[in-house]
Amino acid sequence: MMTNEDVHEVARRSDRTVAIAEGPEPRRGHLQLGEPAGATDRIEVTSRWLERAGTPWFPITGEIHFSRIARERWSEVLGHAAAGGLTSVATYVFWQAHEPEPGVFVWEGNRDLRAFVELAAAHGLDVIVRMGPWGHGEARLGGFPDWLVERGLATRTNDPEYLKLARSLYAQIIQQIAGLTHAEGGPVIGAQMDNELYDQPEHLAMLRTIAEELGLRVPIWTATGWGGAQVPETLLPLYSAYSDGFWEDTATEWPAFAPFHFRYSEVRDDLSVGADLREALDGIVLDPDAVPLKDDSALPFATCELGGGMHVAYHRRPLVTPHDVANLALAKVGSGSIWQGYYMYAGGTQRVGAHGTEQESHATGYPNDVPTRTYDFGAPIGEFAQIRPHHHLLRRQHLWLAEDGAAVASMQTTVGGGSDDPDELRWSVRANVQRGYLFLTTYQPAKRPLADQAGVQVAIEFPDTTVEVPSRPMDIPAGVSMVWPLRLPLAGGQTLRSATAEVVTRIGLDDGRDLLVLSAAPGVPVEFVFDGQVEVAGSVSTEQRDATTVAVLAAKPGLDTIVDVPGTRILVLDDATANALYKLDVFGRERLVVSDAPLYSFDGDLVLHSEASEADVLLLPGVDALTARSALAASVVTGGSAWQQWHLAIEGAGTHRLVGGVALEAPRPPAIVSGGPMDRLSAPTDFSGAAHLPVDLPATAGDADRVLLRIDWTGDVGRAVVDDEVVSDHFWHGPVWDIDVTGVLGETIDLQLLPWREATGVWVDPTVRDVPEGIAVKSVDMVRVARVVLSGPDSATTGSR
Incomplete structure (x- = not known):
């Protein structure tokens, strides 16, 4: 006899069915975006996806601010970004930074946009060039020069x-990228107009008009769409999603919209991002019920x-x-995104200008004090x-999208389960009729974790088969x-x-077969299920079932866990190895690379950066x-393995303890x-009573490419001073504090530290919140980072990479 719980479970499982039908054809030609028919490598924006050269296209973009990174590090950062699977970078x-005085433009050093x-x-x-004129980016006055605001x-x-004045700025930017636009055979595919402008659609439209009058031709014109922004029809709205936000109040344990971003949902907007600036600077307070959070079918879902x-x-x-x-x-992706854009993908350092450091602060009328x-x-x-580890975690997703993103972009999205009920299975399907x-998830941050899911099975009804x-139902662990x-x-x-x-x-593979790489959670x-009766070889148990061949992996996933079917070898990696996997064009051909040190390819060589004195590359x-x-x-030589392993003894790399337990x-x-x-806590500016x-x-x-000082400590605020100049600062919140000291070697760096005091009322994450008051320096390490270039037999390694 079935219990009430059994009946409930049967009902829940019956809801885990989705029927796949032919999706609507995308609308074309209704947007003032894209390039004309016949253009080389034509980029088109349809109502459902982007296309490039006549094929659906899934771009992946990461924000990297050139003017906040030392010019000599640009190539390294861009190399890692490309190896991480980015197809493009966006930059403010x-x-x-570029017109510090009226009419005086600077495009040199690390302000050289063209370079x-x-x-x-x-x-x-x-x-993608984020042209402003206002940029935000936690910059002083949103990136406006002081002289402009003073007018x-x-x-x-x-x-x-x-x-x-905006036209003058745009003219300079456009001159910098002349000859580098996509239509001219260059890399610039898009331009963003202003940033986080919510109630001036006619101004956003005018900015595009000005840029076009000045000669800029790009296929993609964008504006930020979150916060209920009014975006004109001439711009593509792009969206955001953050798992937490520094712009929230100290009483907020977790922003209201954050949990929703870990579910599958057709809702694109987020009303919490930038809400403090809308209220404090623009006087805009949104009524959530009055804002359409789900866009119509005219526009693709892009971030x-x-x-x-x-x-x-x-x-x-x-x-x-x-x-x-x-x-x-x-x-x-499981919610229907057809363009993944990350902010930030690479960090940087706030600039110092004529008025001091160029970060947003209470002193310039902002709600928040951020590090200087x-x-x-x-x-x-x-x-x-x-x-960082998420560079590797994201690369796995980007490798998949590089392989199959064209198909994924054109697939319809059906959210099966996506409510805020922690007991409901969260699942989604992206599919066409073939x-x-x-998509399945049991992940939510530690602030509100989800439980595991028992007896999971989903039925996807294609027109010709289910x-x-x-x-058979399977238990899915939490997280x-x-x-x-x-x-x-x-x-x-x-x-x-x-x-x-x-x-x-x-x-x-050289024998004409494909190697399909999968990753086990x-x-x-x-479990593999193949259509028909298929010969499956490898460490699997197989059975024929309902005109299919079911094979269950019997070996642990790993570098040499292979399942063979006619025409294809299937490599099943464990989670850790999948995170170390790259696919790179190196030594004359495309290769798989597994490395325990981060690397990228450039001019056919491998460029590796290591903090350790040894590394293995396969x-x-x-x-x-x-x-x-x-x-x-x-x-x-690894016996019986298809992988070739190289062990590297790296000169100059390693960590040396300078201070410990203070x-x-x-x-x-x-x-x-x-x-x-908003009367929020202000960052201390008086360090006269700090610990030194x-x-x-x-x-x-020595032989290192750079030297980092790595401080593991607890306290409130720290700053590093060399010859009376603050070269770095840190608001303690758990992670170690790294300082690049390559340019100040031979000097004494003065760490000026203020104590953690519960009475201050600063909010830090619950996982690190329980620390004693005062200042504790667990360690100060000198980390030497070495740069290694690996060349193959036919490489000609010349110049700097």
């Missing part, structure tokens, strides 16, 4: 005097600010984890090109997000009807010989002060 042009765009192209990346104009409107991490303010200091970033990003120098943002690539993908996946293939075509004419493992990438058994297919600069390379006392901590238009920890730096970097 901060007006204050940055050309270097991005050299790394195979397109560029008292009606900025960000069609005031003639303001437009005259430009998926949180690649999160900045911190003095009053509120979120701690966004790598898995938060990756799971949110995948949820957006660091703009690390907890990004996949850190302020000093440190490679094939698709099933695919049940898994083939995972997965996307499983449905009816994936394989070489040799086979069809992978379903699999409980993720597609990572595919590569051609921790705690999830791997290649498939292998090479006859390798030449290593700044390292000794020795081939290691408790300090600040003799006169500053008073607790509030300020700004002087650290003597080595005279040279």
